[in-house]
Amino acid sequence: MKIQSVKALLAGESLLQEIHVKGWIRTFRSNRFIALNDGSTINNIQCVVDFENTDEATLRRITTGAAVSIKGTLVESQGRGQSYEVQVKHIEILGDSDPEEYPIQPKKHSLEFLREKAHLRVRTSTFSAIMRVRSTLAFAIHNYFRQTGFNYVHTPVITGSDAEGAGEMFRVSTLDPKNPPLTENGQVDYSEDFFGKETNLTVSGQLEAETYAMGLGKVYTFGPTFRAENSNTSRHLAEFWMIEPEVAFLDLDGNMDLAEDFIKNVLSYVLEHCEDDLKFLEDRLKDEEKTKPAAERSEMSLTEKLRFVIDNNFKRVSYTEAIEILKQSKPNKKKKFQYIIEEWGADLQSEHERYLVEKHFNAPVILFDYPAKIKAFYMRLNEDGNTVRAMDILFPGIGEIVGGSQREERYDVLRQKVADMGIDEKELWWYLELRKFGTAVHSGFGLGFERLVLFVTGMTNIRDVIPFPRTPQNAEF
Incomplete structure (x- = not known):
């Protein structure tokens, strides 16, 4: 007999x-009622x-x-909360199970505890x-x-170049770490490496x-990337996935069009195909919000945040204009920002980005034309010689x-x-x-996949949206 999924039975x-x-x-209650789940749906x-x-x-x-x-018969349920149930005729326990040792009991566990499991x-x-x-987001992409x-x-x-110029990379080597070959000046001789x-x-x-x-x-890439940044924040991982499209003959305006259309399409897809899961996560988020002080609670539900992005045109604002808005804002003047904006050239922090999105424009924002000194070497220099054709998309x-x-x-x-930034040509x-050889205008962007999953699920720690998080001092599993 063909095995059927719980989703199909429901x-x-x-x-x-x-x-x-x-x-x-x-769960198993009253020696009679089993709540069964096979991963195909949020619902049991x-x-x-028949005991x-x-x-x-x-x-x-x-x-x-x-x-x-x-094995049994699918019938209409007489109880509340479900339309169908299975009248069991035969049950077989597969493998071993020790109820006293199984750590995931039918009660609320902290996210910290679950990371250990x-x-x-x-x-x-x-x-x-x-x-x-x-999984649905990955397919939609x-x-x-x-x-x-x-x-x-x-x-x-594995690469021999540092795309970001940050220098915070994990080394790949087959040399003996205790006795590596050395050059005449005492440096590790990587010419003898693999x-x-x-x-x-x-x-x-x-x-x-x-x-x-x-x-x-x-073209686009969608794969794992790595950063040896010794950061234990809720927004950083040492191993994460990136989506990176690159398009020939596309300028910055076209790049912004592409990014906005891409994000709206992907979010629309997940709203349509993950209704039950998003409803569960939204209810979970509501319960979490109740435990926070009123000032820290989100003004939008999970679904409202997704619709906020899908239904609004992204507001396009130059970095220069954004700096003036932030300088004149009440939080800045009253020194409510942790990082006060004083002059052009400041690197914007999350609090500034969220102010622009949630308070000033009330729409997703695309900032463009950033100061060259705070951006990477590969970004096109504008005619003013001070700014580059960069863009960042900001979400609530x-x-x-x-x-x-x-x-x-x-x-x-x-x-x-390349020379100015001290990179070896x-x-x-x-x-x-x-x-x-055949150079042409071209553009692209990067989207951290876990950041997207974080936004869509309403979770607050990036370690909870990747199967096995890799962070400082943690490479378990």
Whole structure:
């Protein structure tokens, strides 16, 4: 007999028919009622055991966390809260299950505790909902780019270049850490390493994606990236996923159009296809908000935040205009901001970004034309010589979620910027060479996938939206 999903059974697809379902027991009460879940939906299906015809040994093994195989009949439920239930005719316990040791009991557990049980936390309603939303978002991203003519490019995880110029990278080496070969001046001799040079885990696939955009026209990467930043905040991971499209013959205005359309499309898709999970997460967020002081509570529900982004045109504002708005704002004048804005050139913080979105414009905001000194070397220099064709997209509750730019396509200008920032030209010879052969205007952006999942699910810690978070002092599982 074909195994059916809980989701299909709850849709009543096999009413009054013999069915076969497998899953994990969430609860077992009154020696009779099993709440069964198989991960296909946030909702459990009730399975009613005929305890008079079930031997005692089997009944003792029906415990929270146990995996079971159930055969029975799908009938209309006589109880509240569900339309259908399974009248159990045969139940088999799969594998071992120790009710005294299973840590995920049917009660509220703290998120901190569940991070310590990352191998089991997906069996809770909260984390199963988050991971289904994450999966749907990933599909929506690929689907959008496929429908709009992009080619998916797998850029390298191991790289000899630092796209961001931050220097906070994980080294990749096969040299003996206790006795590495040394050069004449006492430095580690990476010419004897596996790749014959110093290599690291990538912080971005952007530079390599640019090379393929200049041949395929429209490409995107969607893969893991790594940053050795010793930060234990709720917004940082050492390993995370990035979406990075790159498009030839596209200027900054077109890049902003692309990013806005992409985000609205993906959020619309998840609203349509994750209704039950989002409803659960929204209710969970409401309960969390009740525990906060009134001043810290969000003015919008989870669904309202998503619709806020989808239904509003993104307000496009230059960095210079934004600085003037912030300088004149009440929080700045009354020194309510933690970081006071005093002059042009300041690097905006999350509190400033959220003020622009939530208070001043009441719409998602795209800031553009940032000071060159606070942005990366590859961004196109404007004619004023002080600003670059950069853009950041700001969301409610989260601040910056997308960063992008028109790339510097002029060989001489890019070469000078590389020199000014102290980057070894030899390390980027191939990137510079792109500007010598068929150079053209091109643009792209980066979106941290976990930041997007964080926004969509309403979670507040980025460690809770990735299956196994990698953070300082933590590489468990």
